[in-house]
Amino acid sequence: MYVGLTTPIIAELDVAAGTYSNGFKCGAAVETNVDPKYAEAEWEGDNVVVGKRKKFQKADITLKVTTLPIQAAKSLFGHTVDVTGKKITYGEADIAPYVGFGFVTEITDDDSVTTYEANWLPKVQFSEGGNQLKTSGTALTLSNPQLTGTALADSTRKWKDVEVFATETLAIAWITGKANIIEG
Numbered sequence: 001m002y003v004g005l006t007t008p009i010i011a012e013l014d015v016a017a018g019t020y021s022n023g024f025k026c027g028a029a030v031e032t033n034v035d036p037k038y039a040e041a042e043w044e045g046d047n048v049v050v051g052k053r054k055k056f057q058k059a060d061i062t063l064k065v066t067t068l069p070i071q072a073a074k075s076l077f078g079h080t081v082d083v084t085g086k087k088i089t090y091g092e093a094d095i096a097p098y099v100g101f102g103f104v105t106e107i108t109d110d111d112s113v114t115t116y117e118a119n120w121l122p123k124v125q126f127s128e129g130g131n132q133l134k135t136s137g138t139a140l141t142l143s144n145p146q147l148t149g150t151a152l153a154d155s156t157r158k159w160k161d162v163e164v165f166a167t168e169t170l171a172i173a174w175i176t177g178k179a180n181i182i183e184g
Contacts, residue, residue: 001107001108001109002105002106002107003106003107003108003114004105004106005029005030005031005032005103005104005105005106006028006029006103006104006105006106006168006172007025007029007102007103007104007172007175008025008026008027008028008029008032008063008065008101008102008103009023009024009025009026009100009101009102009103009175009176009178009179009181010023010024010026010072010075010076010099010100010101010179011023011024011075011099011100011178011179011180011181012075012097012098012099013097013098013099013100013122013123015098015123015155018154018155018156019180020100020178020179020180021180022071022075023100023176023179023180023181024069024071024072024075024181025069026063026065026068026069026072026076027065027066027067027068027069027145028065028066028067029063029064029065029103030064030065030066030144031062031063031064032061032062032063032064032103033060033061033062034059034060034061034119034121034151034160035059035060035061035062036056036058036059036159037056037057037058037059037060038054038055038056038057039054039055039057040052040053040054040055041053056153056159058150058151058152058159059121059150059151059159059160060148060149060150060151061101061121061124061126061147061148061149061150061151062146062147062148062149063101063126063146063147063148063149064144064145064146064147065144065145065147066144067144067145068145068147070086070088073088075097075099076096076097076099076126076128076147077094077096077126077127077128078094078095078096078097079091079094080094096125096126096127097125098123098124098125098152099124099125099126100120100121100122100123100124100178100179101120101121101124101126101149101151102118102119102120102121102175102176102178102179103118103119103175104116104117104118104119104168104171104172104175105117105119106168107164115164115165115166116164116165116166116167116168116170116171117162117163117164117165117171118162118163118164118165118171118172118174118175119160119161119162119175120160120161120162120174120175120178121151121159121160122154122158122159122160122161122178123151123152123153123154123159124149124150124151124152125149125150125152126147126148126149127147127148127149128147129145129146129147129148161178
């Protein structure tokens with residue numbers, strides 16, 4: 001059973017080259033949902049269904065994080081970020097680029113053995129969510145940024161890679177490697 005979610009990683013995708021750059025941790029993970037959609041067809045013979053075909057179309061993605069780093073404005077939504085990293089300009093013609101998206105889930109089996117599943121979606125396009133903000137008044141109200149996106153198959157016709165590791169450190173290293181993040 002899944003018991004945890006960590007380390008949302010984003011990296012800009014160069015679609016032509018199939019490479020990633022400018023990878024970063026996108027806040028701390030609160031929640032994510034990956035909901036694949038398929039086209040399906042059945043064929044009949046002798047008055048019964050004799051076969052069925054199913055083909056991946058896309059996956060709807062929801063990502064909720066604690067905070068969006070300023071880099072997300074450029075990498076996820078195509079906005080202009082100035083060199084100081086403290087100003088974002090939103091343009092009407094800004095286009096959200098494709099990115100790679102990764103995360104780690106903690107899994108405990110029936111024997112209480114814990115493993116870590118690293119997930120990498122190689123081609124995702126996110127959309128900004130709205131901001132629902134309130135004054136704090138006499139009580140604190142917390143809200144988290146939520147993004148929606150669509151995962152598509154990449155040029156190799158893959159839409160998701162998953163690998164299971166014995167430690168969280170190894171799982172994180174795998175997704176940061178996919179994102180071409182070089183620790184230094």
